[in-house]
Amino acid sequence: xxxxxxxxxxxxxxxxxxxxxxxxxxxxxxxxxxxxxxxxxxxxxxxxxxxxxxxxxxxxxxxxxxxxxxxxxxxxxxxxxxxxxxxxxxxxxxxxxxxxxxxxxxxxxxxxxxxxxxxxxxxxxxxxxxxxxxxxxxxxxxxxxxxxxxxxxxxxxxxxxxxxxxxxxxxxxxxxxxxxxxxxxxxxxxxxxxxxxxxxxxxxxxxxxxxxxxxxxxxxxxxxxxxxxxxxxxxxxxxxxxxxxxxxxxxxxxxxxxxxxxxxxxxxxxxxxxxxxxxxxxxxxxxxxxxxxxxxxxxxxxxxxxxxxxxxxxxxxxxxxxxxxxxxxxxxxxxxxxxxxxxxxxxxxxxxxxxxxxxxxxxxxxx
Amino acid sequence: xxxxxxxxxxxxxxxxxxxxxxxxxxxxxxxxxxxxxxxxxxxxxxxxxxxxxxxxxxxxxxxxxxxxxxxxxxxxxxxxxxxxxxxxxxxxxxxxxxxxxxxxxxxxxxxxxxxxxxxxxxxxxxxxxxxxxxxxxxxxxxxxxxxxxxxxxxxxxxxxxxxxxxxxxxxxxxxxxxxxxxxxxxxxxxxxxxxxxxxxxxxxxxxxxxxxxxxxxxxxxxxxxxxxxxxxxxxxxxxxxxxxxxxxxxxx
Numbered sequence: 239x240x241x242x243x244x245x246x247x248x249x250x251x252x253x254x255x256x257x258x259x260x261x262x263x264x265x266x267x268x269x270x271x272x273x274x275x276x277x278x279x280x281x282x283x284x285x286x287x288x289x290x291x292x293x294x295x296x297x298x299x300x301x302x303x304x305x306x307x308x309x310x311x312x313x314x315x316x317x318x319x320x321x322x323x324x325x326x327x328x329x330x331x332x333x334x335x336x337x338x339x340x341x342x343x344x345x346x347x348x349x350x351x352x353x354x355x356x357x358x359x360x361x362x363x364x365x366x367x368x369x370x371x372x373x374x375x376x377x378x379x380x381x382x383x384x385x386x387x388x389x390x391x392x393x394x395x396x397x398x399x400x401x402x403x404x405x406x407x408x409x410x411x412x413x414x415x416x417x418x419x420x421x422x423x424x425x426x427x428x429x430x431x432x433x434x435x436x437x438x439x440x441x442x443x444x445x446x447x448x449x450x451x452x453x454x455x456x457x458x459x460x461x462x463x464x465x466x467x468x469x470x471x472x473x474x475x476x477x478x479x480x481x482x483x484x485x486x487x488x489x490x491x492x493x494x495x496x497x498x499x500x501x502x503x504x505x506x507x508x509x510x511x512x513x514x515x516x517x518x519x520x521x522x523x524x525x526x527x528x529x530x531x532x533x534x535x536x537x538x539x540x541x542x543x544x545x546x547x548x549x550x551x552x553x554x555x556x557x558x559x560x561x562x563x564x565x566x567x568x569x570x571x572x573x574x575x576x577x578x579x580x581x582x583x584x585x586x587x588x589x590x591x592x593x594x595x596x597x598x599x600x601x602x603x604x605x
Numbered sequence: 606x607x608x609x610x611x612x613x614x615x616x617x618x619x620x621x622x623x624x625x626x627x628x629x630x631x632x633x634x635x636x637x638x639x640x641x642x643x644x645x646x647x648x649x650x651x652x653x654x655x656x657x658x659x660x661x662x663x664x665x666x667x668x669x670x671x672x673x674x675x676x677x678x679x680x681x682x683x684x685x686x687x688x689x690x691x692x693x694x695x696x697x698x699x700x701x702x703x704x705x706x707x708x709x710x711x712x713x714x715x716x717x718x719x720x721x722x723x724x725x726x727x728x729x730x731x732x733x734x735x736x737x738x739x740x741x742x743x744x745x746x747x748x749x750x751x752x753x754x755x756x757x758x759x760x761x762x763x764x765x766x767x768x769x770x771x772x773x774x775x776x777x778x779x780x781x782x783x784x785x786x787x788x789x790x791x792x793x794x795x796x797x798x799x800x801x802x803x804x805x806x807x808x809x810x811x812x813x814x815x816x817x818x819x820x821x822x823x824x825x826x827x828x829x830x831x832x833x834x835x836x837x838x839x840x841x842x843x844x845x846x847x848x849x850x851x852x853x854x855x856x857x
Binding site for chain 1: 663666685692693695702704705
């Protein structure tokens, strides 16, 4: 996986009709399918191209069943990765983990390729599970953490059965890469940026690089490199589907999956549920995070710790280092996407330092 | 369920306002009414009812339910769009939008008014093809320039084999509050210059009511709390014509 600048999308986040026609035929669909442009998110309709602006998807109603046709996003669009991502999900599915079923093409392939917009892209078809989204309920939170622990327990044993080359990475590397993307944004916009803001963003870049380097060193001293296996990579609220009893019935979107220490997932989950906030029913970030939600954080930590395999409990030792890296990565993504302004940097740095301290204290008190 | 398409050849003739006020008029007459705002890229209904309290219904599976506004159900893509979000749907996605907002929804009403976008477009073609039983009420203003657009649009409607009930002239006149004289602000005569020349039924005139505009700006349908005999006539006209044309088409 690598991070590059995203090109302009003239299809407004939607898969074009002609692409859908061709692809669905490859999965054995006749022409009677209907596309559903709106998702049901806790009873409210949300346009599919507003819910997520990274990966193009289409929800299809065909013969009274629901499917999701997904385009692998630009940042991980290569054959090896797609083979891995889907093989990993199939292994999890076989172990009873709630992954929606992946449907093969008529030629029994897991995915198919199609070139449009002068780029070869990869697509796969999955069962679409209609359920509920994250709404702040404590029981959903507990089940989220339990589900994450189960995912890690399953992944601990299934690495050898994944029929693909597994990409390797670490949470610190991705944070560093996202910070460098800010430089690209600065180069594009330098003439439009006020000098006071330029100073702030440069201060942030220095802060981020320094903090990530230290966190990586500290984590490695504590044993970060000793544990690595396939992880989800983006275990956030929008990739989880709950039933009416707040249980997780679907985990989706493995586009960021790599072989890494599972603390990467745990840190991501804590920050997405307890620190960062999102725009209403959308995956765009909203408002600079200010304070760690301690109640939520404790629920996650306890549920994870009580469910995860004993051999993985030690990942908690370097949780705050991983959280620092993920936090910087998410904030940097927010800057790149325009969810945050350069003037938000100072506020974030203060909040981020406090979050790491609070997380450390919480971890020590409660576990 | 009777389906009426409220349509205009061009924008700015007050079609959406007519549609909405007609809905409340019909409701006053005891009918269960729903309005479907089919102008996907420029939905007007959310603005025209923004001053009213409403009851929201959660989605039922994939079906997007209408809101209840003082006895009238109104469905619009504009209700849950972020006001700064653009809306562009075409082809299969347009069909999908209509599936979710219209075809799969159980409105449970006697009358469905569909507020069409002006002119001719994929939206019209999609709806006319799938709800061919609907009948068109054309809204125009008195000016010849509006009539020209009406004629072009009528050709399009006829080619898709949709019945046109007739033409209503909006902003036909203004009644002076002091002397009660009927004053024509816009020159033209839809009845003779358009309808009689082109074998279209003239459904009536609707006046300019200055207070109506104020209510519209506040997002409150004027007919909710007022009466206009012109709207009463129009609603009676279209209901009786609907039955008449249904009878004719049954035996032809």
